[in-house]
Amino acid sequence: MPLTIVVKIGTSSLTQPETGLLALSTIASVAETLSQLRREGHRVILVSSGAVGVGCARLGLTERPKAIALKQAVAAVGQGRLMRVYDDLFTTLQQPIAQVLLTRSDLVQRSRYLNILNTFKELLELGVIPVVNENDTVAVEELKFGDNDTLSALVASLVKADWLFLLTDVDRLYTADPRSVPDASAIALVDSIEELNKLQVQTGTQGSQWGTGGMVTKISAARIATTAGVRTVITQGKYPRNIENILQGELIGTHFTPQPEPTSARKRWIAYGLVPAGKLYLDAGAIAAISQGGKSLLAAGIKTVEGQFDTQEAVQLCDSSGNEIARGLVNYSSDELQKIRGYHSREISTILGYVGAETVVHRDNLVLT
Ligand SMILES: Nc1ncnc2c1ncn2[C@@H]1O[C@H](COP(=O)(O)OP(=O)(O)O)[C@@H](O)[C@H]1O
Numbered sequence: 219m220p221l222t223i224v225v226k227i228g229t230s231s232l233t234q235p236e237t238g239l240l241a242l243s244t245i246a247s248v249a250e251t252l253s254q255l256r257r258e259g260h261r262v263i264l265v266s267s268g269a270v271g272v273g274c275a276r277l278g279l280t281e282r283p284k285a286i287a288l289k290q291a292v293a294a295v296g297q298g299r300l301m302r303v304y305d306d307l308f309t310t311l312q313q314p315i316a317q318v319l320l321t322r323s324d325l326v327q328r329s330r331y332l333n334i335l336n337t338f339k340e341l342l343e344l345g346v347i348p349v350v351n352e353n354d355t356v357a358v359e360e361l362k363f364g365d366n367d368t369l370s371a372l373v374a375s376l377v378k379a380d381w382l383f384l385l386t387d388v389d390r391l392y393t394a395d396p397r398s399v400p401d402a403s404a405i406a407l408v409d410s411i412e413e414l415n416k417l418q419v420q421t422g423t424q425g426s427q428w429g430t431g432g433m434v435t436k437i438s439a440a441r442i443a444t445t446a447g448v449r450t451v452i453t454q455g456k457y458p459r460n461i462e463n464i465l466q467g468e469l470i471g472t473h474f475t476p477q478p479e480p481t482s483a484r485k486r487w488i489a490y491g492l493v494p495a496g497k498l499y500l501d502a503g504a505i506a507a508i509s510q511g512g513k514s515l516l517a518a519g520i521k522t523v524e525g526q527f528d529t530q531e532a533v534q535l536c537d538s539s540g541n542e543i544a545r546g547l548v549n550y551s552s553d554e555l556q557k558i559r560g561y562h563s564r565e566i567s568t569i570l571g572y573v574g575a576e577t578v579v580h581r582d583n584l585v586l587t
């Protein structure tokens with residue numbers, strides 16, 4: 219049966235750690251593996267990092283730039299180089315590819331989100347392998363994916379992929395960073411992300427010299443993808459051919475089991491496509507009502523309102539310590555909520571002087587995160 223497969227490869231696999239130069243044999247092996255999957259009839263998307271790393275190598279910079287403008291300029295140099303290499307390799311294998319550069323704001327507006335989906339569908343229908351990256355050169359700090367692990371999970375969720383492969387420079391997830399904790403234990407299967415809390419997995423916040431997020435972003439990518447019903451695997455980029463063995467049932471790397479009942483596309487867009495504009499701190503009753511009772515959020519359960527937002531914007535719903543429990547689209551602006559928080563719904567019209575919605579976040583627009 220043809221599968222939809224998203225493969226993300228990180229800078230740490232695409233470049234040689236000592237020099238920052240391209241790891242040509244790895245890239246060639248990725249091109250061969252993905253072209254073979256295409257020939258077998260699968261639909262394949264490659265999410266490739268490397269614009270900044272390759273740009274640095276091209277310009278002789280010895281470390282990842284921190285200043286935004288420099289990073290954006292370097293990415294512009296590297297992205298072109300990277301695509302040139304991919305196109306040469308894939309063309310040799312008679313496999314057409316396409317460059318798709320996305321920014322976070324492309325997913326925020328529902329019409330643009332659906333537009334991107336249609337473009338992906340068309341490319342896959344044409345037998346093309348889209349090569350996706352964040353459009354680093356125009357991305358603005360407040361509205362960025364920031365890392366390609368998240369981007370790849372959002373793409374996998376958008377196209378309803380069957381598999382997401384996160385190729386990196388370690389063979390799988392461990393209970394702690396194997397670089398600093400050599401006796402950390404390997405984790406082969408994760409049935410739910412909550413298990414990782416129980417195992418007390420330590421992820422650090424640092425990646426390798428050229429990578430960005432380390433394992434933190436890979437785990438949050440696995441959370442997004444598995445919620446969307448996408449089986450996710452963290453495995454080593456040096457051996458892309460393992461992807462075929464994994465598809466044939468071998469348990470290589472760390473596998474994250476997809477949720478049996480994926481959240482609807484609209485709710486996934488609310489949870490992961492939109493960028494929250496504020497926070498609502500809830501009391502215990504409201505938390506129980508939304509998380510266990512599947513109820514809508516009412517004004518009475520809101521203790522504090524943080525941020526400036528308009529009606530129909532996305533907000534985070536948090537416990538008193540600020541831990542996010544859910545996200546949703548609000549029926550009231552932040553100014554209105556400051557006035558009605560803590561009050562019973564029947565009092566809203568008297569306080570505001572007009573009749574508004576009974577709920578602050580209706581359950582159809584609310585998703586547990
Ligand atoms: N619990 C963990 N298990 C495995 N690797 C970990 C863990 N915590 C941190 N890491 C680090 O994450 C790195 C991979 O992340 P990163 O460099 O961002 O890769 P990429 O460029 O592929 O995105 C590994 O080299 C490893 O040192």
Ligand SMILES: N[C@@H](CCC(=O)OP(=O)(O)O)C(=O)O
Nearest residue numbers: 229267268269270365366430
């Ligand atoms: N868009 C950036 C990638 C950022 C990123 O997530 O890098 P990595 O951790 O190596 O996957 C680039 O192309 O350099």
